[in-house]
Each structure stands twice: as structure tokens, then as C-alpha cells.
Amino acid sequence: MSxxxxxxxxxxxxxxxxxxxxxxxxxxxxxxxxxxGIVGESGCGKTSLGLAVPMLxxxxxxxxxxxxSLGGRELVGMSERELNQLRWxxxxxxxxxxxxALNPVQRVDRQILEAITAHDSHADREVAGARVLELLxxxxxxxxxxxxxxxxxxxxxxxxxxxxxxxxxxxSLLIADEPTTALDVIxxxxxxxxxxxxxxxxxxxxxxxxxxxxxxxxxxxxIVVMYAGVVVESGTTEEVLGRRGRPAAAQHPYTKALIAAxxxxxxxxxxxxxxxxxxxxLSVPITGCRFADRCDSAMEICREQAPxxxxxxxxxxxxxxxxRRLVP
Amino acid sequence: MNDVSAPxxxxxxxxxxxxxxxxxxxxxxxGRGRWRHRRxxxxxxxxxxxxxxxxxxALVGESGCGKSTIALSVMRLLVPTSGRIISxxxxxxxxRGRALRRARRRIQMIFQDPFGSLNQRQxxxxxxxxxxxxxxxxxxSQERRSMVMDALDLAHLRPPERLAxxxxxxxxxxxxxxxxxxxxxxxxxELVIADEPVSMLDVSARAGILRLMMDLRDRLGTSxxxxxxxxxxxxxxxxxxxxxxxGRIVEIGPATQIVDEPAHPYTxxxxxxxxxxxxxxxxxxxxxxxxxTPSAANVPPGCRFHPRCPLFVQLGExxxxxxEDPALRIVLARRSSAYDRPPGVHxxxxxxxNEESS
Numbered sequence: 001m002s003x004x005x006x007x008x009x010x011x012x013x014x015x016x017x018x019x020x021x022x023x024x025x026x027x028x029x030x031x032x033x034x035x036x037g038i039v040g041e042s043g044c045g046k047t048s049l050g051l052a053v054p055m056l057x058x059x060x061x062x063x064x065x066x067x068x069s070l071g072g073r074e075l076v077g078m079s080e081r082e083l084n085q086l087r088w089x090x091x092x093x094x095x096x097x098x099x100x101a102l103n104p105v106q107r108v109d110r111q112i113l114e115a116i117t118a119h120d121s122h123a124d125r126e127v128a129g130a131r132v133l134e135l136l137x138x139x140x141x142x143x144x145x146x147x148x149x150x151x152x153x154x155x156x157x158x159x160x161x162x163x164x165x166x167x168x169x170x171x172s173l174l175i176a177d178e179p180t181t182a183l184d185v186i187x188x189x190x191x192x193x194x195x196x197x198x199x200x201x202x203x204x205x206x207x208x209x210x211x212x213x214x215x216x217x218x219x220x221x222x223i224v225v226m227y228a229g230v231v232v233e234s235g236t237t238e239e240v241l242g243r244r245g246r247p248a249a250a251q252h253p254y255t256k257a258l259i260a261a262x263x264x265x266x267x268x269x270x271x272x273x274x275x276x277x278x279x280x281x282l283s284v285p286i287t288g289c290r291f292a293d294r295c296d297s298a299m300e301i302c303r304e305q306a307p308x309x310x311x312x313x314x315x316x317x318x319x320x321x322x323x324r325r326l327v328p
Numbered sequence: 329m330n331d332v333s334a335p336x337x338x339x340x341x342x343x344x345x346x347x348x349x350x351x352x353x354x355x356x357x358x359g360r361g362r363w364r365h366r367r368x369x370x371x372x373x374x375x376x377x378x379x380x381x382x383x384x385x386a387l388v389g390e391s392g393c394g395k396s397t398i399a400l401s402v403m404r405l406l407v408p409t410s411g412r413i414i415s416x417x418x419x420x421x422x423x424r425g426r427a428l429r430r431a432r433r434r435i436q437m438i439f440q441d442p443f444g445s446l447n448q449r450q451x452x453x454x455x456x457x458x459x460x461x462x463x464x465x466x467x468x469s470q471e472r473r474s475m476v477m478d479a480l481d482l483a484h485l486r487p488p489e490r491l492a493x494x495x496x497x498x499x500x501x502x503x504x505x506x507x508x509x510x511x512x513x514x515x516x517x518e519l520v521i522a523d524e525p526v527s528m529l530d531v532s533a534r535a536g537i538l539r540l541m542m543d544l545r546d547r548l549g550t551s552x553x554x555x556x557x558x559x560x561x562x563x564x565x566x567x568x569x570x571x572x573x574x575g576r577i578v579e580i581g582p583a584t585q586i587v588d589e590p591a592h593p594y595t596x597x598x599x600x601x602x603x604x605x606x607x608x609x610x611x612x613x614x615x616x617x618x619x620x621t622p623s624a625a626n627v628p629p630g631c632r633f634h635p636r637c638p639l640f641v642q643l644g645e646x647x648x649x650x651x652e653d654p655a656l657r658i659v660l661a662r663r664s665s666a667y668d669r670p671p672g673v674h675x676x677x678x679x680x681x682n683e684e685s686s
Binding site for chain 2: 041042154156157184185186187188189190193211213214257258260261262263264265266269270271272273274275276278
């Protein structure tokens with residue numbers, strides 16, 4: 001059984017008198033101890049999907065179809081009280097720009113302590129205090145810095161503190177939405193190395209949401225590519241993006257364009273064409289393939305019929321009329 | 329001036345003419361704290377470089393390294409503490425008033441955030457025509473209109489007549505950055521300073537903006553000072569790369585050489601995180617450069633990189649790294665080097681730049 005099983009989930013936003021479907025019948029799984037990357041550009045629905053798992057969608061959004069089960073328990077329709085018991089203890093999250101979410105007038109160790117005691121009001125102060133130092137050490141912050149205020153930390157250290165806080169109640173799944181976006185390259189690499197080692201040492205499962213293919217490539221075993229609310233391709237990171245001499249075997253033209261748009265120091269020194277146009281308006285129904293208007297290889301059928309998901313190789317799925325089974 | 333990586337010469341590009349010469353530029357700010365304990369923040373600390381006509385020089389470094397401060401000094405939006413900024417035979421560092429305003433026509437800037445840098449209440453036309461009005465260019469409004477339309481067309485905002493009437497909220501991020509480029513190009517500058525011009529854009533829009541900038545260089549001979557934290561992007565667009573660490577250029581040279589034969593340990597660290605080389609054989613992410621960049625108010629003695637330097641540890645902590653601030657020196661070509669180049673083009677500020685790294 002998968003740790004997280006998202007089945008046919010749709011997320012709708014009420015906007016004015018109409019509605020907008022940000023996530024459209026998406027299914028995916030995260031296995032125990034696995035790192036799954038969700039990649040796509042702004043507005044593709046990846047953040048809405050991430051927020052749907054802990055049921056933290058904004059008030060004007062709702063899950064209109066599907067089921068989300070975590071460790072065998074169905075989350076859709078669960079009471080707020082039950083959800084509060086699962087949040088942080090089963091599933092924790094690090095949001096984009098989370099390092100700015102620390103309380104500026106409270107010392108960092110106290111904020112982490114609060115996260116522990118909020119979920120276990122009987123926690124022994126001394127045990128909890130020791131746990132705070134253990135967590136900070138885990139994320140590479142020396143005990144001597146524990147009593148600092150957030151402004152005394154760099155961006156990278158604040159992000160580490162947020163990760164320490166997310167791990168306070170030993171969750172089995174960590175959802176990280178753009179965990180490194182606002183950071184410098186070296187700090188980015190440090191945070192990614194930290195997430196990777198936590199997964200290996202603590203058995204933490206990871207759902208990492210990012211627009212940055214290289215960050216996903218560095219940490220994740222599998223990748224899900226989203227475009228305009230749907231999954232267009234999924235597979236192992238190694239197969240889809242290529243790694244260590246293995247060429248990328250992405251099948252969907254959108255995935256290919258994303259890969260080409262990322263300058264690769266190991267590849268050719270030439271700029272990709274880039275994508276023209278915009279993603280479609282999601283507040284109106286779409287017939288055919290959502291990517292057709294921006295796709296160089298679009299055919300007649302692409303505008304008439306939405307492509308079904310084709311298994312191109314074991315574990316590798318692409319939703320494109322042009323996708324073909326890979327010869328092993 | 330070198331012509332190692334001179335672009336395809338198209339008449340407008342003359343790599344023997346420098347549009348900008350920066351010499352020993354320093355920008356120091358007064359630090360915080362009680363006056364006895366106040367430390368100067370050395371944001372830029374003795375930086376020199378040239379940009380030839382039609383050349384793209386990338387300044388690469390992390391936030392706080394001083395790369396944006398260098399850009400703001402060249403624009404004279406900041407007054408440098410010392411050093412010279414030579415452009416068009418004048419020293420911008422000392423110019424004032426009308427002379428400074430005239431010199432600024434030659435240098436235009438593009439900022440990182442196309443969502444914040446455009447006035448939401450101004451149409452594209454009003455945004456692009458504004459610099460012409462400020463600098464009193466174009467004799468009639470008709471002439472100015474045709475200059476604006478040309479600039480929009482140059483920036484691939486087509487059809488210009490229709491896009492001129494648009495407002496920023498109607499435009500995508502990529503289109504907004506094109507408006508910023510058009511309002512820089514309407515002045516026909518010799519040099520454009522682009523500060524992280526693509527880092528706020530979606531990946532699919534980035535390539536288009538970078539292509540546009542390179543295309544303008546080829547067609548008009550525009551030079552660029554391109555500021556980025558992303559070594560891979562710098563490598564794509566720039567002729568030469570200067571790597572900046574804690575207010576100092578630690579390595580400078582042709583882009584391909586910086587990437588293929590980096591001589592400074594900091595450049596190597598940046599490269600390994602940019603290329604995914606820090607992934608070990610079993611797929612585990614291996615160690616990256618430890619610690620944080622020190623504050624510019626507290627520059628380490630000797631080589632400013634030594635407290636984080638893997639080579640320093642590897643070589644058994646040589647005393648010279650702690651005591652002597654290394655100057656930029658010529659990197660000797662490796663025997664295996666694929667590059668044929670005049671001497672002095674590739675320089676690195678490391679005492680051990682010419683040691684073979686393992």
C-alpha cells in the first residue's frame with residue numbers, strides 16, 4: 001500500500017460567479033520512503049494539489065472529486081478535528097517562502113518547542129527541549145545558535161529551522177513547496193542535500209513541488225509533470241530527465257520543452273527556442289489536448305480529443321497522442 | 329582587450345573598443361552599531377573589469393556578493409567610495425548634474441522584477457516614451473512615436489501598434505520584461521545592465537528573453553553587463569564570466585573556459601551545484617560547500633574564501649591563505665587544454681590557481 005494515494009482528485013476555485021478547475025482528475029502515489037517531485041510552471045495546479053493533501057486549500061477552493069488517502073486513512077471529508085491530529089504528526093509541510101513565516105520576536109528554539117507542545121500537551125518540558133536541540137542538529141544548526149532570533153539567521157538557516165519545525169512531530173510525509181526557490185545556489189544545494197539525507201536516514205517520504213527541474217533531479221526518485229491542471233507525464237526521474245550519462249527519455253512535448261529550456265552545463269551551449277503563447281484559460285471547458293496551442297507537433301486529433309495516458313515503459317506514463325511505447 | 333570569444337563580427341561589434349572600463353572600484357557603507365564598534369561594510373572591494381563593444385560580460389555570484397552594487401555604481405545610482413568608471417572618455421564616478429545625465433543615456437538598465445518595475449497605470453507606450461521625454465530626444469511627438477514603435481518591434485512586441493496601447497496587467501511576465509527591454513533600447517544605449525533579467529520568469533519564457541538580448545547584440549552591437557546568480561545561464565549568454573565572492577572578482581575569463589577549466593575553488597563549488605555533479609554514485613546528494621558566506625562587514629583576513637575553501641583543507645591549511653590576500657593572476661593553460669588563447673585572458677585570485685586539482 002502506498003503511503004499517499006491521490007486518486008482522481010479535482011480542485012475547483014470559485015471566482016466571481018464562475019469557477020476554475022485548477023487540478024483536473026489527477027492521480028498519483030507516494031510510496032513509503034520515496035521522494036516524488038511535482039514539476040510545472042506557475043498556474044499549473046501543483047501548489048493546489050500540494051495544499052489539497054493536508055486539506056489546507058483557501059476558503060474559495062474545494063475538492064470536487066476523488067479521494068486522498070494517507071497511510072490508509074481517507075482525508076477527503078475528514079473532520080477538522082481529526083485532520084488537526086494528522087497534520088504535523090503524519091503529514092507536515094514547508095511552504096514557499098516559509099522562512100519568512102517564523103515569528104520575528106520569538107527565539108527559534110521556542111518556536112520549535114511550541115510546535116511540539118501544541119501537538120502533545122502532556123510533553124515533558126525537558127524531553128521536548130532535548131528534542132528541539134536534536135532537531136536543530138539534524139538540520140545542521142549548532143545548539144549554540146538555538147536561542148537566536150530569526151533575523152540573526154540567513155535565509156538558508158531560516159529555511160533549515162522551518163524544516164526542523166516540520167519534522168518536530170516525526171511525520172511520515174513531508175510536502176515541500178518550492179523549498180529552495182528564494183535561496184542562493186549554495187544554500188539551495190545545502191537544503192536539497194539536507195532533504196535527501198533526511199529521507200535516507202529518517203525514512204521520510206517527500207513530495208517536493210518545484211518549477212526547478214534541477215532541484216527535482218537532485219532529490220526525487222520519480223517525477224510528475226503537470227500542465228494546466230493535468231498530469232502530462234510521470235516516470236522515474238532517471239528515465240524522464242536523464243541522469244549520469246543517460247539521456248532524457250521524456251515523451252511529452254511539454255516535458256521536452258521544459259528540459260530544453262533549462263540550460264545544462266553538461267550539454268550544448270545553445271539556447272532553446274522557448275515556448276510561445278500561454279497556458280489555456282481554465283475557467284472555460286477545454287476540448288482536446290491542453291498543450292495543443294503551444295505544441296510544435298500538434299495534429300488535427302490533438303484539438304479534438306484529449307489524449308489518454310499511455311504507458312510508454314514500466315512506470316513511465318505520458319498523455320500525448322504522439323507518445324509511443326519505448327522499445328526496451 | 330581580448331577577442332577570444334568575440335561574437336560573429338557583424339560590423340557593429342568591435343572588440344578593440346571598450347564601452348566600459350572599471351578600475352579598482354570600491355563601495356563601502358557605514359556599518360551599524362555604536363561608533364567605536366562600527367565596522368565598514370565593504371560591499372565592493374577593489375573590482376576592475378572591461379566590457380568591449382558588443383561583448384556580454386556576466387557577473388556571477390550569490391546574493392550579497394556585491395554584484396548588484398557594482399551595477400548600481402556603473403549606473404551611478406550609487407556613489408562609489410573610490411575607483412574609476414570610464415565610459416565614453418569620461419569618469420562616471422566623478423560626473424555630476426547635467427554631464428552625468430548626458431552620460432546616462434549611453435547606459436540603460438533592466439531590472440529583475442517585471443511585475444514591480446513597470447507602472448501599472450501607464451500604458452506600454454507611455455512607459456517606453458518616458459525616457460525620450462526625460463532626455464529630450466526626438467524633435468516632435470511624431471518622431472518619438474516612431475522611435476517607440478521601432479523599440480517595441482525590436483523587443484518583438486508585435487504588432488507594436490496594438491501592444492503600445494496595452495497595460496502591464498494584460499501582459500505575461502515575458503512580455504513585461506520585453507517592455508522593460510524596449511524602454512532601455514529606445515535610447516539606443518551602448519551598454520545595457522541587466523540585473524537578473526530572467527530569474528522571476530517561468531522557464532519557458534526565459535529562453536525567449538535571453539535570445540532577444542543576444543539578438544540585439546548581434547544587430548545593434550549593444551554590450552551587456554549581465555548579472556546573474558545562475559552560472560548555467562551566464563554560460564549560455566556571456567562571452568566572458570566574472571565570478572564575484574564577497575565584493576571581489578575571484579575569477580574572470582572566457583565563459584567556456586570558466587566552465588570547462590575553473591581555476592578558483594569557489595567557481596568549482598558553484599559549478600558542481602549548478603551541474604548536478606554533487607550527486608554521488610549511489611544517487612545520494614553529497615556534501616556541498618559548508619557554511620555561509622561571511623558578512624561583508626567582517627571579511628576574513630588573507631584569502632577571503634579560505635574559511636570555506638575545500639582546497640585550503642586539502643592542501644593542509646597553507647599559511648599563505650590565512651595571511652595574504654591573493655590578487656588576480658594569470659591561469660596557465662593546462663597541457664590538455666582545448667583552448668588556444670592569448671595569455672592573461674583567464675585570471676583567478678587563488679594562491680594555488682595553477683595547482684592541478686584532484
